[in-house]
Amino acid sequence: MVYKALTIAGSDSGGGAGIQADLKTFHQFRVFGMSAITAVTAQNTLGVQGVYPLPIEAIEKQIDSIAVDLPPDAVKTGMLFNEEIIELVARKIKQYGWVRVVVDPVMIAKGGAPLLKQEAVKALQRHMLPLAYVLTPNIPEAEVLTNMRIETLEQRKEAAKKLHDMGVQYVVMKGGHGKGDELVDLLYDGEQFYEWTSQKIYTKHTHGTGCTFAAAITAQLAKGKTAYEAVDIAKRFIQKAIEQTLQIGSGHGPTNHWAFHE
Ligand SMILES: Nc1ncnc2c1ncn2[C@@H]1O[C@H](COP(=O)(O)OP(=O)(O)O)[C@@H](O)[C@H]1O
Numbered sequence: 310m311v312y313k314a315l316t317i318a319g320s321d322s323g324g325g326a327g328i329q330a331d332l333k334t335f336h337q338f339r340v341f342g343m344s345a346i347t348a349v350t351a352q353n354t355l356g357v358q359g360v361y362p363l364p365i366e367a368i369e370k371q372i373d374s375i376a377v378d379l380p381p382d383a384v385k386t387g388m389l390f391n392e393e394i395i396e397l398v399a400r401k402i403k404q405y406g407w408v409r410v411v412v413d414p415v416m417i418a419k420g421g422a423p424l425l426k427q428e429a430v431k432a433l434q435r436h437m438l439p440l441a442y443v444l445t446p447n448i449p450e451a452e453v454l455t456n457m458r459i460e461t462l463e464q465r466k467e468a469a470k471k472l473h474d475m476g477v478q479y480v481v482m483k484g485g486h487g488k489g490d491e492l493v494d495l496l497y498d499g500e501q502f503y504e505w506t507s508q509k510i511y512t513k514h515t516h517g518t519g520c521t522f523a524a525a526i527t528a529q530l531a532k533g534k535t536a537y538e539a540v541d542i543a544k545r546f547i548q549k550a551i552e553q554t555l556q557i558g559s560g561h562g563p564t565n566h567w568a569f570h571e
């Protein structure tokens with residue numbers, strides 16, 4: 310059986326995040342990767358040097374081409390950049406009845422470059438959250454989506470409940486931006502919380518951690534795993550990918566998509 314996953318996201322020319330990270334991760338899990346590119350970024354380990362959204366028609370055509378011939382078992386969305394792209398992607402997901410959808414609400418690259426226009430946040434809340442089987446915000450993204458400050462674990466849980474109320478089935482709040490030596494990733498299914506606690510790895514090579522983690526969840530969902538199983542494997546995948554970084558580039562280097570073997 311060949312499982313297929315589609316990523317609808319931006320291209321990172323440097324290969325550490327975006328479409329490139331997603332496809333490498335799918336491949337490492339022996340899931341056939343497909344892509345619909347929303348925007349091209351000129352990017353490397355030093356930062357983002359340019360952002361070029363694609364015409365709506367080009368994005369729509371890519372999604373249609375995949376849908377009619379290579380229906381995906383799971384779909385991931387990443388950088389959607391503006392309201393028009395968000396509305397298109399939401400419409401297409403509904404048109405094709407895709408359910409196993411992982412929405413990574415990408416907003417800002419680690420170096421500070423905006424990957425989502427500020428005025429598009431409302432569209433993301435309105436159109437994408439109700440379609441999210443799994444939503445994977447980091448803490449700052451969860452703050453923006455819920456309009457609340459998140460400092461404590463209790464506040465993270467409160468935010469996860471709010472996101473669930475906004476239509477998300479499984480909220481996975483990533484803990485990479487948490488304070489202290491221990492990181493906690495949370496999963497909320499509307500009833501219960503599950504926690505993954507790990508030691509923070511002190512490295513500057515964490516470019517693309519969010520994309521890679523969400524892509525690993527998507528690959529597992531494509532294989533029919535439950536949300537809990539998918540997060541559990543994705544957590545082990547990202548841990549190894551950060552522990553064994555490649556040390557390339559002179560800035561914030563990428564994670565190692567080869568490090569984990571299922
Ligand atoms: N320094 C680190 N050490 C260990 N795990 C990390 C580190 N940074 C991020 N992670 C893990 O990587 C995943 C992505 O987290 P996060 O950094 O919060 O996302 P994003 O890249 O979207 O900001 C999470 O599972 C998080 O726990």
Ligand SMILES: Cc1ncc(COP(=O)(O)OP(=O)(O)O)c(N)n1
Nearest residue numbers: 319326327418419516517518519520
């Ligand atoms: C094209 C593109 N998409 C998404 C991101 C953000 O990726 P993320 O995994 O959050 O990693 P950082 O960039 O924050 O290190 C991106 N940079 N480019």
